[in-house]
Amino acid sequence: MVSKPHGGKLVRRIVADRTRERILSEQKEYPRVDIDHGRAIDLENIAHGVYSPLKGFLTSDDFGSVLDHMRLSDDTPWTIPIVLDINERNFDEGDAVLLYHDGLPIARMHVEEIYTYDKREFSTKVFKTDDPAHPGVARVMGMGDYLVGGEIELLNELPNPFAKYTLRPVETRVLFKERGWRTIVAFQTRNAPHVGHEYVQKAALTFVDGLFINPVLGKKKKGDYKDEVIIKAYEALFKHYYPKNAATLATVRYEMRYAGPREAIHHAIMRKNFGATHFIVGRDHAGVGDYYGPYEAWEMFDNFPDLGITPMFIREAFYCRKCGGMVNAKICPHGEEFHVHISGTKLRKMIMAGEQPPEYMMRPEVFEVIRSFENPFVE
């Protein structure tokens, strides 16, 4: 049986056609709030239940509880504040407002509360640092001075160049059921796959019915693989190396926070809502720089006996010349002199130089796909 949605019920906040038409015909009567792409994606994730049980942006009770206890005020595990910030108050509590992105009205919001917050406290509690060099901290420091809490209703989907690859939780749940999968392990990624990823995914798949690869698409750092490259590379891997009925690929749009251990829990909750029963947690999951210990995210799961999804802690894979295959530190008895670690940076350099990586690092079919792009990396 697939996982129950977090909080017990899959949230869907999409207005029916007739109501939508009425709201849009009256749109000039609502105060207008323009939101950035990251918040628009959060809104989409709330509306489609990726963030169940949230029905909207956090009010102050929930916000404070998430910061202090990593739980919503009703004790449901929740580690990342999903908030809407504004600079100017051109509406009041109790109002309904329309949220716009790029000139498109995408949601109606019922404003329950407008409140102030401490950016430094937000940063130190969520990111464990207030260093402005941390990308999550930098974003919080640039946020508006007020937060607005309240429920939302989706009016329009955001334009999505990858709609064909985007499945919502309601769809993955039906898909898993139709495939007869009772246990599903989810894998979160922001990279084109190398053999180390494949090893980790297949090691996990050995113990469950199905593998759900769920790449995160959205804002990226310079040097990251472009979204279309990640998708095409995985398609090649699936075609040549994955059993057809035991693995599936669908994307989700999401803005990384780089909150390390807290974000690992959030990623697990998102995949629970997609129906996954297990979640692969890697080394330095959702980390950046050296702000978090390599296995701190693993330890974080100890705080949540009620998470409702089982983490699978799989060690980093490397190639051992003596074993003659991919292994990890737990199963390989040989010394470091036999080990070849797969570095993303090294792979990138080889790809940029047009040099084919050895097969124990990257499948040739995957490399061919990546090479077919004029520039596979974000500039």
Added chain:
Amino acid sequence: MAEEKKYTTVSIPKPLYDKIKARIEGTGFTSVSDYVTYVLREVLASLEEEEKEEVFTEEEEEKVKERLRALGYLD
């Protein structure tokens, strides 16, 4: 900002309290309250897991299957 999380008192038999206190020594639990909270969350979550699963209406499910077929996820 929310106030400090509110707590309430639950009574448990003293011998049970002592047993727990002895058991948590040297573990990551810093108090009997922490341990009891952890165990209760675990128990409640497993009870909730056993509750009946949410079911989609037939019409809703058929619509989803149609999209999944169109996208090549289902045959």
